[in-house]
Each structure stands twice: as C-alpha cells, then as structure tokens.
Amino acid sequence: xxxxxxxxxxxxxxxxxxxxxTLTACGGSKIESTDVAEADGCGTFNIAINxxxxxxxxxxxxxxVAETELGCKVVKKDLKEEIAWQGFGTGQVDAIVENWxxxxxxxxxxxxxxxxxxxxxxxVEGIIGWYVPPWMAEEYPDITDWNNLNEYAHLFETTESGxxxxxxxxxxxxxxxxxxxxxxxxxxxQVVYAGSEPALIQAFRQAEEKKEPVxxxxxxxxxxxxxxxxxxxxxxxxxxxxxxxxxxVACDYPVYxxxxxxxxxxxxxxxxxxxxxxxxxxxNADQNLVARYIAQDNMSxxxxxxxxxxxxxxxxxxxxxxx
Amino acid sequence: MATTTMTGASTRTTPRRRITKPxxxxxxxxxxxxxxTLLRGQDMLELPRATLTELHHWLNDVNDSxxxxxxxxxxxxxxxxxxxxxxxxxxxFVQGLIAQPAYGRPVPVLGWLGVVALVSYVSWVFAxxxxxxxxxxxxxxxxxxxxxxxxxxxxxxxxVAVFVSLLFGIPLGIxxxxxxxxxxxxxxxxxxxxxxxxxxxxxxxxxxxxxxxxSATIAxxxxxxxxxxxxxxxxxxxxPAPPVEATDSFGATRRQRLTKAxxxxxxRTIVLGVNQxxxxxxxxxxxxxxxxxxxxxxxVIKALxxxxxxxxxxxxxxxxxxxxxLDRVTTAASVRAEQGGGExxxxxxxxxxxxxxxxxxxxxxxxxxYLWASEFPEGGQLGEYLSQGAxxxxxxxxxxxxxxxxxxxxxxxxxxxxxxxxxxxxxPWWLMGAVIxxxxxxxxxxxxxxxxxxCVGLLVGSGLWNASMVTLAMTLVATLLVVTLGVVxxxxxxxxxxxxxxxRPVLDAGQTMPAFVYLIPVVALFSVSxxxxxxxxVVYAAPVAIKIVADGVRAIPESTVEAATAAGSNTWQTITKxxxxxxxxxxxxxxxxxxxxxxxxxxxxxxxxxxxxxxEVVAGFSQGQLYxxxxxxxxxxxxLGIMLDRIARAAGQRSDRASTAAQS
Numbered sequence: 001x002x003x004x005x006x007x008x009x010x011x012x013x014x015x016x017x018x019x020x021x022t023l024t025a026c027g028g029s030k031i032e033s034t035d036v037a038e039a040d041g042c043g044t045f046n047i048a049i050n051x052x053x054x055x056x057x058x059x060x061x062x063x064x065v066a067e068t069e070l071g072c073k074v075v076k077k078d079l080k081e082e083i084a085w086q087g088f089g090t091g092q093v094d095a096i097v098e099n100w101x102x103x104x105x106x107x108x109x110x111x112x113x114x115x116x117x118x119x120x121x122x123x124v125e126g127i128i129g130w131y132v133p134p135w136m137a138e139e140y141p142d143i144t145d146w147n148n149l150n151e152y153a154h155l156f157e158t159t160e161s162g163x164x165x166x167x168x169x170x171x172x173x174x175x176x177x178x179x180x181x182x183x184x185x186x187x188x189x190q191v192v193y194a195g196s197e198p199a200l201i202q203a204f205r206q207a208e209e210k211k212e213p214v215x216x217x218x219x220x221x222x223x224x225x226x227x228x229x230x231x232x233x234x235x236x237x238x239x240x241x242x243x244x245x246x247x248x249v250a251c252d253y254p255v256y257x258x259x260x261x262x263x264x265x266x267x268x269x270x271x272x273x274x275x276x277x278x279x280x281x282x283x284n285a286d287q288n289l290v291a292r293y294i295a296q297d298n299m300s301x302x303x304x305x306x307x308x309x310x311x312x313x314x315x316x317x318x319x320x321x322x323x
Numbered sequence: 324m325a326t327t328t329m330t331g332a333s334t335r336t337t338p339r340r341r342i343t344k345p346x347x348x349x350x351x352x353x354x355x356x357x358x359x360t361l362l363r364g365q366d367m368l369e370l371p372r373a374t375l376t377e378l379h380h381w382l383n384d385v386n387d388s389x390x391x392x393x394x395x396x397x398x399x400x401x402x403x404x405x406x407x408x409x410x411x412x413x414x415x416f417v418q419g420l421i422a423q424p425a426y427g428r429p430v431p432v433l434g435w436l437g438v439v440a441l442v443s444y445v446s447w448v449f450a451x452x453x454x455x456x457x458x459x460x461x462x463x464x465x466x467x468x469x470x471x472x473x474x475x476x477x478x479x480x481x482x483v484a485v486f487v488s489l490l491f492g493i494p495l496g497i498x499x500x501x502x503x504x505x506x507x508x509x510x511x512x513x514x515x516x517x518x519x520x521x522x523x524x525x526x527x528x529x530x531x532x533x534x535x536x537x538s539a540t541i542a543x544x545x546x547x548x549x550x551x552x553x554x555x556x557x558x559x560x561x562x563p564a565p566p567v568e569a570t571d572s573f574g575a576t577r578r579q580r581l582t583k584a585x586x587x588x589x590x591r592t593i594v595l596g597v598n599q600x601x602x603x604x605x606x607x608x609x610x611x612x613x614x615x616x617x618x619x620x621x622x623v624i625k626a627l628x629x630x631x632x633x634x635x636x637x638x639x640x641x642x643x644x645x646x647x648x649l650d651r652v653t654t655a656a657s658v659r660a661e662q663g664g665g666e667x668x669x670x671x672x673x674x675x676x677x678x679x680x681x682x683x684x685x686x687x688x689x690x691x692x693y694l695w696a697s698e699f700p701e702g703g704q705l706g707e708y709l710s711q712g713a714x715x716x717x718x719x720x721x722x723x724x725x726x727x728x729x730x731x732x733x734x735x736x737x738x739x740x741x742x743x744x745x746x747x748x749x750x751p752w753w754l755m756g757a758v759i760x761x762x763x764x765x766x767x768x769x770x771x772x773x774x775x776x777x778c779v780g781l782l783v784g785s786g787l788w789n790a791s792m793v794t795l796a797m798t799l800v801a802t803l804l805v806v807t808l809g810v811v812x813x814x815x816x817x818x819x820x821x822x823x824x825x826x827r828p829v830l831d832a833g834q835t836m837p838a839f840v841y842l843i844p845v846v847a848l849f850s851v852s853x854x855x856x857x858x859x860x861v862v863y864a865a866p867v868a869i870k871i872v873a874d875g876v877r878a879i880p881e882s883t884v885e886a887a888t889a890a891g892s893n894t895w896q897t898i899t900k901x902x903x904x905x906x907x908x909x910x911x912x913x914x915x916x917x918x919x920x921x922x923x924x925x926x927x928x929x930x931x932x933x934x935x936x937x938x939e940v941v942a943g944f945s946q947g948q949l950y951x952x953x954x955x956x957x958x959x960x961x962x963l964g965i966m967l968d969r970i971a972r973a974a975g976q977r978s979d980r981a982s983t984a985a986q987s
Contacts, residue, residue: 029694031430051613053628077615078624082947083529086390092534104948113391159736160852160932168851172942172949179372191372193938194851196930198627202846205630206721223629246373295629 042072045273048084057290060301088263089115119260123281126256133208137231155213161190168216170200184250223295275321366751368788376786382951414536422475434690434697444683450655461648466699469706477618484543496555513549522944523957539616550599558592594657609837633710639840646835721847728848744796767973778966793935801860805917813872830866856928864920868913875909
C-alpha cells in the first residue's frame with residue numbers, strides 16, 4: 001500500500017517539476033549562437049603570463065590594446081619563465097613581455113636554438129638588492145651601508161641562521177649571488193632560503209608591523225613596495241664585469257633593463273600584434289600604478305588595464321602600428 | 324625469531340632474545356653519538372647552492388638535447404604528438420560540454436542547471452539519494468562562490484585524467500593482481516610515480532607534450548593512476564580462496580575465473596580504487612596550474628601573487644567541496660556495488676529511474692537553450708564572505724597568536740630539530756650511512772639493510788647527501804608529530820562517535836585543501852623556517868594517520884573493551900592496555916603512511932623556508948641551469964621515501980612475528 005502511494009507521489013512530483021521547469025523557462029532569453037568573426041590581419045596573439053604582478057600589468061595593458069585597438073584574439077597562458085621560453089620553439093608562445101636578465105635562456109633560445117628574438121626594452125628598470133623594513137632604516141640609519149652590517153648581525157639572528165645573522169633569500173626564480181656575497185664581503189650572515197615570493201613578502205610585512213628586524217633579498221618594481229616602502233642596503237657599487245665570476249662576486253647587482261622577448265616566427269611575420277609588442281614602452285611608475293590596481297585595489301587585470309589605458313591614450317597611441 | 328615448534332625452553336629464551344635487539348640498537352646509537360662528538364663536521368658532503376656536480380650537468384644536457392630534437396625525433400612526431408592530440412581533444416571536448424564556450428555558442432553545451440541535475444541523478448542512480456542531495460548542494464555552492472566556470476574546468480580536467488587513469492590502470496591492476504612477476508615489476512614504478520615531486524617533471528612534460536591541457540592531464544594522471552593499479556591488484560589478490568577454487572573445480576578457464584569469480588568479488592575494492600584515483604587527481608589541481616591548467620588552481624596561484632589569502636581560501640574551499648562530494652558519492656557507490664540497492668521494489672525503481680531521468684533531461688535541455696539555466700546567476704556573495712572571513716581570521720591569528728606560535732616554533736626547533744639535524748647532517752657521511760644500514764638490519768632484517776645500503780649509495784651519488792640528511796631530520800620530526808596526533812585524536816575518534824562526526828570533515832579538508840592556500844598563514848604564524856615546513860607536512864599527513872588509528876580502534880570487538888571495563892580498568896588503562904596494543908597494526912600503518920605523506924610535502928616545505936631538498940626541487944623548476952640538480956633532489960626524495968618505507972615495513976613484519984610468538 002505504502003509503496004503505491006510513494007509511487008504516485010513521486011510520479012506526481014517528477015511530472016510537476018518537469019512542467020514547472022518548462023513553464024518558467026519560457027520567460028528566459030534564449031542562447032544565440034555567436035558568429036566567429038575572424039579578425040582580419042591580427043589573428044591569435046599568444047602571450048605568456050609569468051607569475052608576478054608587475055608582469056601581469058604589462059601583459060594586461062598589451063592584451064587590452066591588442067584586443068580593442070587591433071582586434072586580435074588574445075590567449076593568455078599562465079607559465080613560469082622557463083616553460084614560457086620553451087614555448088617559443090613550438091609556436092605556443094608569441095611573446096614574453098617582462099624579462100629579468102636570464103642570460104642563460106637568451107644564450108639557449110636566441111643564440112643556439114634561434115627560436116626567440118629580443119623585442120627591445122619595456123622601459124622599466126629592475127633593481128635587485130638587499131632590503132630592510134623602513135622602521136629599521138629609521139632606527140639604525142647607518143644600516144643601509146653594507147660596511148655596518150656586521151655590527152647589526154646579532155639583531156637578525158633566528159632559529160634558522162645557526163648563530164649568525166639571517167639573510168632571507170626569496171623566490172628561486174631570481175638569480176642570486178648572495179652566498180658568494182656574504183663570503184666575499186666577510187659578512188657574519190647565513191643565507192636562509194624562503195623559497196617563494198609570498199613567504200618573503202609575508203616576512204617583510206610582519207617585520208614592519210611588529211618592528212622586528214629582517215634583512216632580505218627583494219626587487220623593484222614590485223607592488224608590495226607601495227604597501228611597505230622597503231629600504232635598500234647599499235652594497236659595493238656595481239661595475240661592469242664585477243659579477244663575471246659568480247664565485248668572486250663582491251659587488252651589488254646590476255640594474256636590469258627589463259626587456260621583451262618574442263618568438264622568431266612571430267617577429268618574422270611582423271603582424272600588428274608584433275609591432276605593438278615591439279613599440280611597447282612605459283615607465284616604472286606606469287607599471288606600479290597598474291600593479292597597484294591589481295594587487296591592492298583588487299581589480300581584475302582586465303579592469304586595471306582598461307582604467308590605465310583610458311587615462312593614458314597618448315602613450316597607447318605611440319605603440320600602435322604605423323600604417 | 325620465534326619458530327613454529329616452540330618448546331617450553333625456547334619460550335623462556337624468547338624474552339631474553341628480544342631484549343638483546345633493543346640493547347644492540349642502543350649500543351649502535353651510543354657508538355654513533357660518541358663517534359659524532361669526535362668527528363662532527365667532517366666529510367659532510369655539503370654542496371654549495373650554485374654548485375653542480377657532473378651528474379647534474381649531465382641531466383641538464385639530456386634535458387636540452389630532448390628539447391632540441393623535438394621537431395625531428397620520430398618518437399615525438401609519431402608517438403608523443405599523437406598522444407598529445409588525443410588528450411587535448413578529450414579535454415577540450417569535456418570542457419566544451421560543461422566549462423568553456425564551444426561549438427559557436429557563447430556558453431558551454433550544458434549550463435549549471437543541467438550539470439547539477441545530471442550529477443545528482445547519476446549520484447542517486449549509482450549511490451543513494453543522500454549523497455545525491457550532497458552533490459547537488461556542493462555543485463550549487465560552486466556557483467554561489469562565484470567559481471562556477473573555474474570549478475567546471477577543474478572537473479573537466481579531473482574527469483579526463485581519471486578516465487584515462489582507469490582505462491589503463493584497471494587492466495594493469497588486474498594483471499598485477501593475477502601475475503606475481505608483473506606485480507613485483509610494477510611496484511617500484513608506482514612508488515616512483517607517487518613520490519617523485521611533480522615540480523620535477525612539469526617542465527619536461529611541457530617539452531614533450533607542449534603547453535596545454537594534454538600536459539596538465541598527463542601530469543595529473545602520473546600521480547593519479549598508481550592508486551587505481553595498486554588497489555585493483557590488492558582487490559584481486561585479497562579475494563578469498565574458496566570461491567575461486569570452487570569456480571576452478573567446475574573447470575573454468577582462466578578468463579572465466581577472472582570474469583566470474585575474481586572481478587565480481589573484488590568489485591567493491593576496485594570502486595574504492597576509483598575513489599582514491601579521483602582524490603589523487605584533485606590533489607594535483609594547483610600544481611598543474613603552474614603549466615596553464617585551467618580551473619580553480621589558477622585562482623589559487625593568482626591570489627598567492629598578491630598574498631590574497633581570502634581569495635585563495637575561497638577557491639580552496641571549492642576544491643575541498645568537490646573532493647568531498649566525489650569521495651562520498653564514490654564511497655556510497657562502492658557500498659551499493661557490494662550490498663545492492665535493496666529496499667525498493669524493482670518496478671518502482673524503474674519508474675523512478677525514468678521519472679528522475681526525465682527531470683534531468685529537461686533540466687539539461689533548459690540549460691542548453693536558455694541563458695538563465697546556463698550561466699550561474701550573479702550576485703552570489705558567498706565567495707566574498709568566505710574570503711573576507713578567511714582574511715579576518717588570518718589577520719587576527721597573526722596579531723594575537725603569533726607570539727605563542729613563534730614560542731612553539733622556537734621550542735621545537737631548539738629542543739628537537741636542531742640537535743637531530745646536527746646529529747644527522749654533521750656526522751661524516753660514511754658514519755651516518757653505516758648507522759642507517761645497521762639500524763635497518765637490527766629493527767628490520769638483512770633485506771632491509773641491503774636496500775638501505777643501496778639507498779645510502781644513491782643519496783651520496785646524487786651529490787645531495789647533506790641536503791638529504793637535513794630533509795630527513797625535518798621528516799622525522801614531522802612524522803613524530805603526525806604519529807602523536809594520530810594516536811591522541813585517533814583514539815578519541817575511535818572511542819566517540821560524536822567526536823568522529825565532528826572531526827572527520829576537518830580531516831577531509833586538511834587532506835584536500837591545497838597547501839598553496841595555507842602557505843601564507845603558516846608563514847605568518849611560524850615565520851620563514853623549517854618548522855613552517857614541518858607544520859605544512861603535519862597538516863597534510865596527520866589526517867591520514869588519525870583516520871587509520873581511529874578505524875583501528877573502532878575495529879576492536881566491543882566485547883573485548885567491555886570485558887576490560889568490567890574487569891575494573893579505568894579509561895586510561897583500557898586505552899593503553901587494550902585498545903592501543905590491539906590496534907598495533909593500525910599504528911604501524913599510520914606511521915608508515917604518515918611518513919610517506921610528510922615526504923610528499925617536502926617540496927611545499929621548500930616554499931616556506933625548509934631549504935634542503937625541497938628548495939632544490941623548486942629552484943630546479945624555476946631556473947634552467949639548476950634543472951639537473953632539481954631532478955637529482957627529486958630522486959633523493961624518492962630514495963629517502965623508499966628507504967624509510969622498506970625499513971618500517973621490515974620492522975613491522977618483525978614485530979608482528981614477535982607478537983604472534985608472544986601470544987602463542
């Protein structure tokens with residue numbers, strides 16, 4: 001008896017659900033199929049997105065301009081540097097739009113395999129060095145001179161540094177000479193590898209909040225610097241060639257001209273997207289602004305790019321292909 | 324060792340012989356300590372960060388030559404490229420169905436309503452209505468979190484990876500189930516696939532299979548396929564002999580024996596293998612995002628760049644929910660596979676199948692045709708609440724708990740980790756190696772000692788001996804914490820159903836929440852340190868150990884516990900004298916699994932200050948010229964894992980025999 005009731009109830013329920021769904025549906029708008037209009041001239045533009053915000057800022061603005069001004073179909077690919085460079089040879093990546101040095105990769109892909117070419121500077125300067133939180137620079141003004149670092153070594157001691165001062169190294173993607181520097185400058189420090197950028201940022205952020213000492217490897221431009229203005233420690237000044245032998249380095253890092261790398265075939269085709277990348281050039285301030293939109297104002301890269309482009313039409317104008 | 328023909332005299336000698344082993348172990352440790360004080364700091368085989376050995380250079384060269392020959396090598400042209408094409412097509416097809424605009428439409432073929440309806444229907448058909456509701460709720464949650472498309476991308480990739488894993492994994496598992504030789508052959512391969520850090524093979528994969536869904540899927544299935552093979556083989560192997568013999572006695576062929584006896588009887592275990600494969604595939608979501616795998620992983624990685632804990636947490640919750648839904652559904656399906664649906668009259672069930680099937684079909688049609696049923700309605704604020712909540716909690720914790728947590732970090736580091744690391748890493752390598760081999764022989768057996776000797780040789784050969792010992796010290800401390808937690812919480816859960824119900828979901832979350840989500844909170848609480856790495860390992864490994872211990876305690880017959888209580892034992896005595904000794908097998912398994920899980924987090928540890936092997940792997944992934952060194956470090960992690968696993972297993976077997984002997 002019960003099962004019969006159940007049966008009827010259930011049949012009723014399912015039928016009425018179907019009916020209800022069908023009825024409600026009538027009010028909604030239908031899905032129209034879209035015509036795939038192939039943009040003439042530009043086509044697909046594969047841009048690698050390396051995992052840091054400054055890079056994302058460059059890429060977002062370029063992608064926005066390529067889409068709106070040139071009608072390209074932009075495909076963003078989230079990749080680490082190494083893998084992005086690999087993509088040049090297989091035609092899966094057209095452009096890397098912020099490259100920090102990477103002489104080994106240039107040798108391999110530009111000189112040896114000839115699958116990549118440089119597309120000039122982005123106009124952004126990259127600075128690598130040792131930084132302390134601002135409160136330390138205020139409290140110990142002479143700490144920004146490397147000669148005084150040994151005096152303060154005891155402040156930087158942690159459970160990880162084996163009785164010496166701790167020098168916090170960061171993201172393994174960046175080239176570091178820090179172990180050699182510590183040795184060659186006879187500093188009483190131990191390099192400790194944070195291993196990732198978020199870990200490094202968190203360490204600096206907390207150090208400033210709680211007025212704790214930290215000495216660490218960092219770089220500019222980086223969005224975090226607009227949250228906490230880290231102060232650079234001056235190492236012996238960089239001279240051309242002073243970093244030739246990695247074992248003997250005893251000088252500061254060079255100022256990097258952050259450049260653009262594109263695939264050979266992309267450059268040879270000389271399409272509008274390539275010309276845009278080739279012409280692209282802005283400043284640290286521009287990049288920092290877009291990076292701040294993304295990192296601190298929680299905008300999506302697309303929104304951030306749109307906002308900047310609207311306010312900087314003159315700069316964008318200059319990047320467009322001249323025809 | 325106890326023999327089967329045990330006389331009164333030998334029973335009496337057994338205790339004495341069992342005492343000599345611990346004495347010998349103590350003797351070895353004492354000698355080691357004395358030798359260490361004398362020789363400390365010699366022959367440590369330290370390798371500076373930027374220095375490469377010849378092996379590392381050679382590995383670099385191999386990697387480069389593979390890349391250079393990509394466009395001419397027939398292996399690529401006719402083999403890898405074909406695999407890639409098939410994989411890409413599969414993933415793109417499933418993505419077109421549920422995740423990405425396809426076939427000239429601005430939206431996928433099936434919208435949210437269709438997916439929710441189909442998932443619930445399938446869950447109900449293969450499992451029961453309870454998990455069907457859970458599935459519906461879980462999937463709607465993705466939409467409310469504002470992560471519908473990301474979740475579907477992740478689901479698409481996971482489905483394909485799991486499908487391919489099972490397509491190859493189940494036949495291979497059956498083969499390993501019926502053939503001892505194949506089983507022996509494939510076990511070390513599976514060990515390698517499960518313990519080799521993913522970072523090591525991501526870059527080569529994109530070299531071979533290019534950037535795209537194919538590489539991401541293959542990276543996932545390298546890790547996800549082993550459970551399918553192992554558990555299928557285990558299922559076939561543990562089919563009891565009588566039914567198989569019965570089939571044989573009717574003159575069944577080998578094929579009939581497989582299809583009529585072995586497969587039906589191991590059905591439930593095989594479905595559990597499917598479950599574990601899905602879990603493993605979901606564990607890869609974030610890592611695969613590093614090579615452009617679409618989905619939730621990308622959201623986590625992006626949020627990490629701006630240290631946005633909240634957004635990462637929101638996406639992490641979606642991954643956890645997906646894992647829990649798929650876990651519960653497949654578990655319920657495995658129970659049903661064994662016990663059958665039962666209760667309902669088959670006629671009614673047929674009607675219901677048709678009725679609900681119709682509902683699901685109509686929902687699918689609607690979501691194909693109408694926009695409102697296709698794109699999840701906007702305005703779900705849940706994602707924002709979740710991420711704001713997570714951010715608030717993290718900020719509060721780092722302001723209010725950081726003093727306490729950093730005291731804990733200092734305490735453990737100074738009292739436990741630093742001395743242990745000094746002992747392991749600052750012993751001359753030959754002394755340390757000899758100690759490992761001797762201990763393996765004493766607590767395990769000669770076979771384990773031989774394996775240990777080979778492993779020590781390999782670690783020295785990798786050029787990363789010192790880093791391996793530093794990692795070993797962290798691993799041992801983490802495992803100690805995991806086992807302690809496993810015993811304390813596991814016993815509690817085993818004794819109290821209520822505790823079990825409350826704690827189990829937390830454990831599920833700990834196991835499936837991507838580690839990238841809690842990197843920043845961990846650093847906030849324990850700063851950049853080896854202890855942070857240990858904490859990350861414990862978060863991931865403790866749930867497994869706790870669950871195993873809880874199940875072990877629960878499996879003890881109630882009558883035994885009641886007898887102990889009746890005999891006047893108090894709670895403490897019941898636990899220490901009855902429940903823990905009887906759950907000994909589970910404790911051993913928990914230790915072993917805890918260790919393996921801790922090792923699988925070594926690389927994540929490298930991201931929060933562990934240094935050593937974990938950092939080398941990460942650096943090798945990030946910098947081309949360090950690739951070979953990273954690969955060697957990955958291999959060193961595998962070797963450490965195999966060494967510890969084999970010693971622990973041998974020790975487990977020995978203590979089994981000892982306890983059976985003591986009982987007889």
